[in-house]
Amino acid sequence: MSGPRLTKVERAQIEAARAVLSPWGLASAVEMGGKHVILRVWARCGAEHRLAIMCTPRNPDDAVDFARQKAVRLMRLINERAGY
Secondary structure (H helix, E strand, C coil): CCCCCCCHHHHHHHHHHHHHHHHHCCEEEEEEECCEEEEEEECCCCCEEEEEECCCCCCHHHHHHHHHHHHHHHHHHHHHHHCC
16 A cells, blocks of 8 residues: 655655654654644654644745754653653
8 A cells, every 4th residue: 555645845844854753763654634644653652643744835945844843842742751
């Protein structure tokens, strides 16, 4: 079964978010959640989190930066809950 069809900007957003999350050893998967792509992230403790990947065609660079910022915020939340 093939994955969801993504635009170039959505692929860049997912790549940016995974670049932030992968050094911490977090697993992730891409799924379609209605209109938007959802990046499901599993913490080391087994908790599941979701990041909505929303794209605006007007500013692709801003969209990638925003996805990276959301991943950093999620990383901080996971680390606070884990006590790091």
